[in-house]
Amino acid sequence: MADNQKMWAELGMNLEMHDMLCEVLPGAIGDVFMSQENRPEAMDYFDMVLADVHGLRPSELVEFRKNGGKVFGTFCAYVPDEVIFAAGGIATGLCAGSQFWVPGGERYLPANTCPLIKAMLGARFDKTCPFYRLADIYIGENTCDGKKKAYEILGTDVPMHIMDLPQMKREKDYLKWADEIKDLIKVVEEVTGNKVTPEELAVNIVKINNKRKALERLYKLRRNECVPISGTDTLLISQIAYYDDPERFAAMVNKLCDELEQRVADGVNLAEGKKRILISGTPMAIPNWKMHNLVETSGGIVVCEETCTGTRYFENQVDESGETLDEMVQNIANRYMGINCACFTPNTGRFDDVVRLAKESKADGVIDVNLMFCQTYDIEGRSLEERCKAEGIPFLGIETDYTDNDAQQLKTRIGAFIEMLG
Amino acid sequence: MAEYLHYYILFQNHTDATAMYRSLKGKKMYAQISPTPRELSVCCGVSLLVHGEDVDAIKEIAENENLAYLSISGLNNTFDNTRHKYG
Numbered sequence: 001m002a003d004n005q006k007m008w009a010e011l012g013m014n015l016e017m018h019d020m021l022c023e024v025l026p027g028a029i030g031d032v033f034m035s036q037e038n039r040p041e042a043m044d045y046f047d048m049v050l051a052d053v054h055g056l057r058p059s060e061l062v063e064f065r066k067n068g069g070k071v072f073g074t075f076c077a078y079v080p081d082e083v084i085f086a087a088g089g090i091a092t093g094l095c096a097g098s099q100f101w102v103p104g105g106e107r108y109l110p111a112n113t114c115p116l117i118k119a120m121l122g123a124r125f126d127k128t129c130p131f132y133r134l135a136d137i138y139i140g141e142n143t144c145d146g147k148k149k150a151y152e153i154l155g156t157d158v159p160m161h162i163m164d165l166p167q168m169k170r171e172k173d174y175l176k177w178a179d180e181i182k183d184l185i186k187v188v189e190e191v192t193g194n195k196v197t198p199e200e201l202a203v204n205i206v207k208i209n210n211k212r213k214a215l216e217r218l219y220k221l222r223r224n225e226c227v228p229i230s231g232t233d234t235l236l237i238s239q240i241a242y243y244d245d246p247e248r249f250a251a252m253v254n255k256l257c258d259e260l261e262q263r264v265a266d267g268v269n270l271a272e273g274k275k276r277i278l279i280s281g282t283p284m285a286i287p288n289w290k291m292h293n294l295v296e297t298s299g300g301i302v303v304c305e306e307t308c309t310g311t312r313y314f315e316n317q318v319d320e321s322g323e324t325l326d327e328m329v330q331n332i333a334n335r336y337m338g339i340n341c342a343c344f345t346p347n348t349g350r351f352d353d354v355v356r357l358a359k360e361s362k363a364d365g366v367i368d369v370n371l372m373f374c375q376t377y378d379i380e381g382r383s384l385e386e387r388c389k390a391e392g393i394p395f396l397g398i399e400t401d402y403t404d405n406d407a408q409q410l411k412t413r414i415g416a417f418i419e420m421l422g
Numbered sequence: 423m424a425e426y427l428h429y430y431i432l433f434q435n436h437t438d439a440t441a442m443y444r445s446l447k448g449k450k451m452y453a454q455i456s457p458t459p460r461e462l463s464v465c466c467g468v469s470l471l472v473h474g475e476d477v478d479a480i481k482e483i484a485e486n487e488n489l490a491y492l493s494i495s496g497l498n499n500t501f502d503n504t505r506h507k508y509g
Contacts, residue, residue, distance in 0.1 A: 003435050004467055021509070026457035027499070028509040034454060034471070035501035044443070047455040051468045052436050098509055290508050297503050407506035 004055040011133040018128045032289045042256035058130035070192045073135030077308040082208045086200040087188040093242025096120040097285030099402035114373040115401045117146045143343045161187045178333035198325045205318045211246045212314035214253035221260045222303045223361045227271035228263035231302020232292040238309040239286035274301040275421045278363035282371040283308035291369050298415045304361040312339045342376035351387040364421045365394035372401040426496025431470040438490045439468040462495045
């Protein structure tokens with residue numbers, strides 16, 4: 001589309017290099033999504049967003065900025081979108097799920113850094129992602145050492161604000177996170193020039209809750225004996241959740257859920273003859289569809305993701321009863337501190353989540369997938385495996401990156417695991 | 423028999439693509455929203471994958487309903503979920 005080329009040029013993107021990404025993505029989308037049979041009709045919205053992933057939403061953000069709006073780039077499920085939208089800004093996730101960006105990141109980072117972090121820097125410094133070009137400021141968080149240090153490097157090229165996430169869950173840590181959210185409010189007020197009022201914050205707490213509720217509805221539908229949607233399609237939806245307009249996104253997910261309810265009633269079952277798999281572990285940023293594609297072409301169907309591109313993103317709502325700004329901020333803090341990330345110690349809440357979700361989604365087995373060099377999740381994997389085994393849940397641990405090199409080896413391991421499930 | 427495995431309708435912008443998609447779906451015709459294959463255009467963006475046997479009818483619909491598109495092109499590409507190339 002000619003419109004996109006003009007926009008990308010105006011955003012200062014490296015068109016020649018970006019062209020190389022445009023060259024490979026349509027093939028990957030064809031293989032992963034269009035090869036699927038019996039997809040829900042209402043996936044068409046998400047297919048549209050994906051097909052024009054660097055055109056559709058970026059063009060909306062360009063218009064928003066032309067009218068004085070400010071865009072906040074985020075990297076993590078802990079950053080409270082409510083606050084940003086309450087100041088009249090727009091929060092957008094910054095995707096970092098492609099091997100295409102990794103070599104660019106390795107120019108700035110040690111090779112033994114997780115691919116997500118390398119892709120972050122590659123996308124920014126190679127100028128090959130419009131979202132990275134559009135954001136007026138990035139909001140980082142200290143959820144791992146790699147990110148903390150990488151943000152320092154990103155900060156040489158773009159304004160950054162880092163949120164100091166506590167790493168324990170004591171009462172004082174919840175209060176500390178509320179303080180960090182108050183600091184974020186000051187930042188968004190300064191950048192946008194708008195005050196975060198209790199009225200606006202209340203409206204946006206409801207707005208973001210509605211987005212989470214829509215995703216929760218989608219995930220609950222996958223728990224049925226008849227699974228009406230593939231894990232791969234659901235993963236795409238979770239990835240899009242990070243950067244789409246929240247109200248439109250919630251409406252589209254609910255429209256899809258209406259259709260899925262009918263499919264369940266009609267007995268449409270994509271799980272027939274397949275083993276139900278829960279995937280846990282590190283986030284799968286767009287366009288990382290590797291594990292889902294491998295599982296769902298090896299006799300399995302993914303029925304739940306205990307990841308940041310899964311349940312961690314939407315489980316638990318912000319209490320909407322707060323009246324003052326302080327009450328609302330504490331309620332927001334309480335909700336986000338309820339996310340169980342491996343950066344916390346202890347993090348047994350995550351093991352409880354995996355066991356609960358495995359039971360709720362009737363999973364035949366758990367595959368714990370960790371990005372290479374993600375130390376916290378990698379170390380935690382052993383304890384998670386012990387807990388799953390104690391609960392009688394078959395478990396497979398996998399460490400991988402964004403390359404295709406290990407795909408066939410992984411397929412053999414996943415195939416053997418699924419076969420073992422009987 | 424169609425000459426190519428797949429046929430794509432190419433557009434100037436996603437608004438035109440959406441209008442065509444809605445029209446075809448409203449007539450219960452097959453149309454799949456797709457990224458534009460690189461072989462057909464150097465510009466990324468949305469295209470519509472349609473059945474080869476519907477191409478003549480689609481051209482007629484577009485003319486009758488004043489639906490804009492750039493071209494309809496065939497391509498012998500395959501969708502292989504076991505290729506495991508992710509980009």
